[in-house]
Amino acid sequence: xxxxxxxxxxxxxxxxxxxxxxxxxxxxxxxxxxxxxxxxxxxxxxxxxxxxxxxxxxxxxxxxxxxxxxxxxxxxxxxxxxxxxxxxxxxxxxxxxxxxxxxxxxxxxxxxxxxxxxxxxxxxxxxxxxxxxxxxxxxxxxxxxxxxxxxxxxxxxxxxxxxxxxxxxxxxxxxxxxxxxxxxxxxxxxxxxxxxxxxxxxxxxxxxxxxxxxxxxxxxxxxxxxxxxxxxxxxxxxxxxxxxxxxxxxxxxxxxxxxxxxxxxxxxxxxxxxxxxxx
Numbered sequence: 001x002x003x004x005x006x007x008x009x010x011x012x013x014x015x016x017x018x019x020x021x022x023x024x025x026x027x028x029x030x031x032x033x034x035x036x037x038x039x040x041x042x043x044x045x046x047x048x049x050x051x052x053x054x055x056x057x058x059x060x061x062x063x064x065x066x067x068x069x070x071x072x073x074x075x076x077x078x079x080x081x082x083x084x085x086x087x088x089x090x091x092x093x094x095x096x097x098x099x100x101x102x103x104x105x106x107x108x109x110x111x112x113x114x115x116x117x118x119x120x121x122x123x124x125x126x127x128x129x130x131x132x133x134x135x136x137x138x139x140x141x142x143x144x145x146x147x148x149x150x151x152x153x154x155x156x157x158x159x160x161x162x163x164x165x166x167x168x169x170x171x172x173x174x175x176x177x178x179x180x181x182x183x184x185x186x187x188x189x190x191x192x193x194x195x196x197x198x199x200x201x202x203x204x205x206x207x208x209x210x211x212x213x214x215x216x217x218x219x220x221x222x223x224x225x226x227x228x229x230x231x232x233x234x235x236x237x238x239x240x241x242x243x244x245x246x247x248x249x250x251x252x253x254x255x256x257x258x259x260x261x262x263x264x265x266x267x268x269x270x271x272x273x274x275x276x277x278x279x
Contacts (some may be wrong), residue, residue, distance in 0.1 A: 001009070001029055001030055001031070001062075001195065002030075002031045002032070002033055002264075003030065003031070003032055003033070003050045003052040003053055003141070003191070003195075003199070004032075004033045004035070004050075004051045004053065005017075005021070005032040005033065005035070005051065005052065005054070005056040006034075006035045006036070006037060006042050006045065006051045006053070006057040007034075007036060007042070007051045007054070007185075008036065008037065008038060008039050008055055008227070009037075009038075009224035009226075009227075009253060010039075010152075010224075010236065010240075011152075011217075011224075011225050011228070011233045011236040011237050012076060012149055012236055012237055012239075012240035012241050013036075013047065013055055014036075014204065014220055014221045014223075014225070015048070015103060015202070015207075015210050015221055015222050015237050015241055016074055016207050016210065016241060016245060017034075017206055017222045018206065018209075018218050018221060019205070019206040019209035019210060020202055020205075020206035021034050021201065022220060024108065024149065024209055025202065025205050025206055025209055026147065026271050027202055028175060028198070029243055030195070030199065030202065031085045032053075034240075035051070038131060038132065039056070039057055039107075039111065039183065040057075040107060040108030040109075040110060040111060040129075040131075040132075041054065041108035042054050042055055042060075043057050043059075043060035043108060043111065044055050044060075044110065045066065046061065046063075046064045046186065047060060047063055047064055047069075047110070049064070049067045049068075050187070051249060052187065052188050052191060053071075053185065053186070053187045053188070053199060054068075054185070054186055055183055055184075055185055056068075056110075056113070056183060056185075057110055057111045057112045057113075057182070057183050058112050058181050058182070058183060058184060058256065058259055058260075058277075059110050059111065059112060059114070059115045059263055060110040061109065061184060061186050061277075062260055062263045062264075063156060063187070063204060064120060065272060065276070065277065066189075067116050067164075067188060067189060067270055068186035068187065068188060068189060069184050069186060069187055069188075069189055069239055069277070069278065069279045070184050070185070070277055070278050070279065071184070071185045071186065071187055071200045071203065071254070071279055072202040072204075072247050072248050072278070072279060073179070073185065073192060073200050073202050073207065073234045073245065073246060073247060073274070074184065074203045075182075075183065075184040075185065075205070075244055075245060075248060075252065076181075076182040076183045076184070076240045076241070076244075077179045077180060077181045077242075077244040077248070077252050077255055077256075078179055078180060078182075078240070078242050078244060078246065079173060079179050079180065080169065080170070080239075080240070081082070081106075081169055081180055081182065081239050082116060082167060082168045082169010082170065082172060082173075082180045082182070082239060083093075083116060083148050083149060083150045083169065084102075084111075084148070084149050084157070084164050084165075084166070084167055084168065085117065085120075085121075085146060085147070085148055085164070085165040085166040085167075085168055086136075086139060086146065086147050086148075086149055086157050086162040086163060086164055086165060087144075087145070087146045087147075087162065087163055087165050088139050088142070088143065088144070088161070088162055088163075089141065090255070094223065099121050099123075099124040099146060099214040100123050100124055100125070100126075100151070101126060102126060102144065102145060102146055102244070103126050103128060103142060103145040103146065104117070104126060104127050104128065104137060104145070104146045104147070104148065105128050105129075105135050105137060105138050105142075105145065105146070105147040105148070106127055106128070106130075106135075106147075107130070107132035107147045107149075108129050108130070108132070109127075109129050109172050111150075112180075112182050112183065112215075112259075113148045113244075114127070114129075114148070115149050115166070115259070115266070116168040116169065116171070116172055116180070116265060117148050117168055118266060119168075119171075119172065119175075119262060119266070120166060120168055120172075120189070122266075126233035132150050132151060133151075133153070133226075134152070135147040135148070135149050135153065135155055136143060136149065136156065136157055136160055136162060137160075139162060140160060140161065140162065142263070143153055144181055146165065146253075147162075147177075148168065151236065152228055152232055152235075152236050153180045154239070155232055155235055155236075158230075158238050176255075176262075178251070178254055178255040178258050178260050179244065179251060179252065179255045180250070180255070181255045181256045181259045182240070184256070185203060186200060186264055187200075187279065193279075196279055197234075197279070200279060204246055204247065207241070207245055208246070213223045214237070215234055217230050217233050217234065221233060232273065237272040248278075252279065254278075256277065257274045257277070260274060260277065
C-alpha cells in the first residue's frame, strides 16, 4: 500500500522521518510517496486534503478536522520552543498598543506562530504573510516593522541586529500553564484504523532509530538543511524533538486541547468533541 507523506525540510522533520523514508526500518507492506515542502504550503495542502499523511501547524489541523486525525507520534511541542516577535531598530522596546498599526511579518496565516501572535496581540491587524526564511531580512529592510520568527531563525536574529520584543511561547506558557503545541502529524480519516496505527508506530520507530545514533547528523538531514551549520542543526533538533515527539501523553494532549479551545474562541467556532481530534 502506498501513501503520500509530506513534511518540511527542517532538521526536526528530516531527523524524525529519515529512517522511515530511507528504509532504515522495516515498513512492511507500506510504502511512502514523499514530498518535502515548507510548513505553510503543507498547511494549505492539508486544508485542501491533498496528502494522506502530513506535517502541519495546529491551526491548519483544527481547520481540517473533517479530513484528518492527529497521530500520537511526530509532533512538535515543548516549553521554551515558541516563536519570537522581533523588531529592527526600536529602543526602548514598544508597548503592546504600539503594534496596532505597525507592519508585522508572519510565516503564514495557518501557522501556530500566527495564532500565538494573535493570542498575545489581538489588536495588531496589519499582518503580512511571507516565507519564514525571508522574515529576518524583510524586517531589517522595513524600518519600524516587526516579524515573528520560527525554526533556525531563533538562533540567528541577534547576529543580524534584530531585537526580541516578546517570546510568544513564553507568553502562552504563562497564561495557559501548558506546553506550546507547534505542529503535528495528521493522517486522513478515510484510511483504515489498522493502517493508521501502523503508520503511527513506524514514525515512533523512525524517531527511536534517529535518537539511538544522536548527536550524529545524517546525510539526509544535512542535504535538506540549506546553509545551516551542524551546530545549528543540532540546536534545531534539540529544541523541537523531544518526548512529546515520541508520544503526546496526557500533558501533550491537554496542551493541544487548550490550543484548540483558544482557536475556536478566536474564530467564533463551536468546538467539536475534543477526543475526536486524536487517532
